[in-house]
Amino acid sequence: METEQTRMMQPPTQSPTQAQWIDICALDDLPVLGARVVERKVGGNIAIFRNASDGVFALLDRCPHKGGPLSQGIVFGERVACPLHNWSIGLVDGIVAPPDEGCTTAFAVRVDAGRVYLDGQQVRSPGQAVAPDVPTNVMAA
Ligand code: FES
Numbered sequence: 001m002e003t004e005q006t007r008m009m010q011p012p013t014q015s016p017t018q019a020q021w022i023d024i025c026a027l028d029d030l031p032v033l034g035a036r037v038v039e040r041k042v043g044g045n046i047a048i049f050r051n052a053s054d055g056v057f058a059l060l061d062r063c064p065h066k067g068g069p070l071s072q073g074i075v076f077g078e079r080v081a082c083p084l085h086n087w088s089i090g091l092v093d094g095i096v097a098p099p100d101e102g103c104t105t106a107f108a109v110r111v112d113a114g115r116v117y118l119d120g121q122q123v124r125s126p127g128q129a130v131a132p133d134v135p136t137n138v139m140a141a
Pocket residue numbers: 063064065066067068082083084085086087
């Protein structure tokens with residue numbers, strides 16, 4: 001279901017000068033405390049979130065509980081509450097807060113000069129998770 005918060009985005013384009021990073025959208029295209037969805041043919045869609053501090057994060061748009069669309073959840077701090085059963089998922093690492101358990105894939109995000117980028121290699125590699133020590137978000141200036 002498409003909502004104002006989760007308007008589907010066109011498939012990303014790659015700039016010749018951004019060999020690894022895929023230009024997704026302008027930061028201003030992401031609603032504060034909302035999300036947009038990048039569709040993928042394989043591996044599931046990616047939800048890109050913006051929190052109240054202009055932090056930008058990307059997770060697989062699939063809750064580890066029963067597959068709820070995280071892009072339609074409620075963003076608070078660096079977490080999103082799943083719209084189906086209210087599990088709390090970390091926007092940085094995709095890890096579910098206790099007492100629930102589980103994890104969804106987090107994607108590397110970069111914000112540069114008002115543009116939002118995803119790691120092209122990771123986007124094209126379904127199921128590839130971000131190592132826990134790799135930063136997955138960059139705060140907008
Ligand atoms: S599907 Fe997300 S909490 Fe149940």
